[in-house]
Amino acid sequence: MIVRNGDEATAVISPPKPPPVSVAASLRTLSIFAGSVALALVVHLIVARNEPPLEMRFYTIFLGSVLLIAVITAPAQILWARLRQFRQNLHPILTAAAFLLCLWEIITSGVRLLPLPYFPSPAKVLHSLITDRMLLFDSTWHSLLLLLSGYAFGVIAGLITGLCIGWSPPVRYWGMPLLKVVGPIPATAWIPLAMVVSPSTMFSAVALIALAVWFPVTMLTASGISNTRASYLDVARTLGAGRGYLIFRVAVPAALPNIFIGLFMGLGASFLTLVVAETVGVKSGLGWYVSWAQGWAEYGKVFAALVIMAGFFSTIMTVLFKVRDRMLVWQKGVIKW
Amino acid sequence: MVMTPDAEGSTLQLRDVRKSFPDPGDPVNRRLVLSGISVSLAAGELVSLIGPSGCGKSTLLRLIAGLETPDSGELLIGSEAIRRPSAERGLVFQDPNLFPWLTVRRNIEVGLVARGLLQEKKTEVDEFMRLVELEAFANAFPHHLSGGMAQRVALARALINHPKVLLLDEPLGALDAFTRMRMQDEVLRLWSARRSTTLLVTHDIDEAIYMSDRIIIMTPRPGRIDQIILVHLGRPRHRSNPEFLQLRGEILELLHFAGGERMKSGKAHAPIM
Numbered sequence: 001m002i003v004r005n006g007d008e009a010t011a012v013i014s015p016p017k018p019p020p021v022s023v024a025a026s027l028r029t030l031s032i033f034a035g036s037v038a039l040a041l042v043v044h045l046i047v048a049r050n051e052p053p054l055e056m057r058f059y060t061i062f063l064g065s066v067l068l069i070a071v072i073t074a075p076a077q078i079l080w081a082r083l084r085q086f087r088q089n090l091h092p093i094l095t096a097a098a099f100l101l102c103l104w105e106i107i108t109s110g111v112r113l114l115p116l117p118y119f120p121s122p123a124k125v126l127h128s129l130i131t132d133r134m135l136l137f138d139s140t141w142h143s144l145l146l147l148l149s150g151y152a153f154g155v156i157a158g159l160i161t162g163l164c165i166g167w168s169p170p171v172r173y174w175g176m177p178l179l180k181v182v183g184p185i186p187a188t189a190w191i192p193l194a195m196v197v198s199p200s201t202m203f204s205a206v207a208l209i210a211l212a213v214w215f216p217v218t219m220l221t222a223s224g225i226s227n228t229r230a231s232y233l234d235v236a237r238t239l240g241a242g243r244g245y246l247i248f249r250v251a252v253p254a255a256l257p258n259i260f261i262g263l264f265m266g267l268g269a270s271f272l273t274l275v276v277a278e279t280v281g282v283k284s285g286l287g288w289y290v291s292w293a294q295g296w297a298e299y300g301k302v303f304a305a306l307v308i309m310a311g312f313f314s315t316i317m318t319v320l321f322k323v324r325d326r327m328l329v330w331q332k333g334v335i336k337w
Numbered sequence: 338m339v340m341t342p343d344a345e346g347s348t349l350q351l352r353d354v355r356k357s358f359p360d361p362g363d364p365v366n367r368r369l370v371l372s373g374i375s376v377s378l379a380a381g382e383l384v385s386l387i388g389p390s391g392c393g394k395s396t397l398l399r400l401i402a403g404l405e406t407p408d409s410g411e412l413l414i415g416s417e418a419i420r421r422p423s424a425e426r427g428l429v430f431q432d433p434n435l436f437p438w439l440t441v442r443r444n445i446e447v448g449l450v451a452r453g454l455l456q457e458k459k460t461e462v463d464e465f466m467r468l469v470e471l472e473a474f475a476n477a478f479p480h481h482l483s484g485g486m487a488q489r490v491a492l493a494r495a496l497i498n499h500p501k502v503l504l505l506d507e508p509l510g511a512l513d514a515f516t517r518m519r520m521q522d523e524v525l526r527l528w529s530a531r532r533s534t535t536l537l538v539t540h541d542i543d544e545a546i547y548m549s550d551r552i553i554i555m556t557p558r559p560g561r562i563d564q565i566i567l568v569h570l571g572r573p574r575h576r577s578n579p580e581f582l583q584l585r586g587e588i589l590e591l592l593h594f595a596g597g598e599r600m601k602s603g604k605a606h607a608p609i610m
Contacts, residue, residue, distance in 0.1 A: 229434075231430060231432065231434045232434060232436065234399075234402075234404055234422075234428070234434075235428065235430070235434045235494075236447065236451065237402075237403075237404065237422035238402050238403075238404070238422045238423075238424070238426060238427060238428040238495075238504075239424055239427070239447050239448035239451055239494065239495070239498060240423060240424030240448055240451045240452045240498060241447075241451035242451070245450070245451045249450070249451075250436070253436070253438040253439075254436075254438070256438070328438075330437055330438045330439075330478045331437075332478075
């Protein structure tokens with residue numbers, strides 16, 4: 001059915017004049033994608049016969065609508081070059097994703113290769129995702145608040161201490177040993193202590209995330225600042241720059257590539273600390289949701305939360321990449337991104 | 338010697354300047370780099386400084402810039418002693434050292450921003466962009482520039498402060514021969530437009546003769562002034578003029594690089610003391 005549709009579309013444009021190669025090629029690749037989605041749908045319909053139909057319908061609708069979109073965009077992309085470009089780039093990865101979903105369903109609901117309550121089929125995960133969306137949304141919101149407040153405090157503190165250690169030799173002398181000894185302790189190792197001393201779990205979670213972020217940000221900021229090329233500072237001095245200019249207009253921009261490495265490392269550390277903190281102490285958020293769902297043996301929900309986490313964390317990472325791309329635009333062409 | 342009443346430059350006097358650095362190989366004694374340097378530059382004069390590497394030319398420039406302090410001796414701009422770096426003494430290195438995170442225009446503006454004068458002197462930025470013929474690259478980042486262009490930006494960046502003294506530390510050393518000769522004319526053009534008192538460190542004897550009013554020849558370790566040669570040629574100069582060539586021969590002879598007999602006698606690389 002799908003292949004014929006693709007052929008028809010080609011036939012429509014071929015008579016007036018020979019189509020550009022890219023159109024024909026993209027239609028071919030498109031039919032492969034639509035085919036893979038159709039395959040996933042067929043497999044799903046066969047496998048789902050033995051499952052409760054109510055839990056299956058979202059996934060059926062989901063695959064059906066993806067298939068529909070694939071079929072509809074086929075003629076649309078003939079007219080719209082940008083869409084064609086977009087689809088051509090994404091096509092292999094989307095096809096692979098469809099095959100993966102298909103495979104997942106076969107080995108879970110299909111042949112039951114994996115122990116069942118722990119490894120639900122994609123249909124069950126989607127069902128949990130949709131039926132429990134309010135709680136998941138609420139958990140994501142709480143995770144976001146906790147993450148951002150912890151990250152913000154950690155970054156601010158890290159930039160300040162990093163700047164002081166990097167710029168001032170006396171601060172470096174006293175601060176660096178402390179940083180080297182205390183810094184590498186994983187923030188999560190402080191959890192038992194944090195539980196005892198802090199007034200609230202929320203407060204201790206923010207502090208722990210901030211601590212996890214603070215160390216790499218401080219380290220990389222300090223090394224970036226102290227490695228500022230001496231000749232940049234010399235030039236700025238002979239141009240009449242005072243201390244403020246030297247620090248904030250020379251050393252900081254020179255250190256910015258390093259600082260961003262620290263920000264990325266800190267972000268990774270903050271994800272880890274966030275989930276651990278939510279699992280053991282905080283009574284909200286995605287980490288809490290996962291352990292709560294696991295307590296009820298609702299593994300569909302566990303996986304649903306993991307899917308949300310993947311999207312959530314990678315979106316935040318992408319945002320940080322975008323910020324870096326804007327701020328370090330001058331590096332384009334100097335280094336490989 | 339050139340003296341023009343409209344020079345932006347100021348006199349520069351060094352009196353018995355001495356400078357040593359800690360010797361990494363010898364914890365007790367310090368390594369003497371400059372010893373008893375005394376010289377005066379007239380306002381608006383362009384003087385070259387040549388000598389073998391390690392004779393302290395760059396250190397001397399850093400002392401005048403205020404980036405280093407002398408062990409003893411006096412450095413005076415007009416009648417004022419040099420204590421710290423200031424915008425009145427511009428320094429240009431062999432590496433242009435443009436800030437890679439700023440566009441060409443912003444690089445040129447650095448001196449004005451640092452002194453909080455950007456608002457009132459905004460038009461001057463355009464003027465300097467024009468002067469070094471870089472208007473088309475105003476919004477380019479430094480890594481898009483060729484070596485000569487980058488060095489022109491570095492010159493404009495130093496000149497926008499209207500320095501009384503301009504210190505050039507082999508600014509054309511990294512350029513290829515053709516770019517170098519073009520840039521020599523460029524520097525001369527900028528110098529004659531503004532008449533900052535200019536001290537140019539170079540390794541190139543032709544460059545020294547072509548550009549300067551006087552040439553200071555230094556001896557190595559510790560650096561001392563060996564000779565000061567007055568370049569009595571009119572401007573603009575011609576590189577193949579007989580007088581030019583004769584002067585070139587004399588200086589080569591002084592530096593024991595003339596070749597011929599000395600080569601055979603094995604004194605070609607004897608240090609000048």
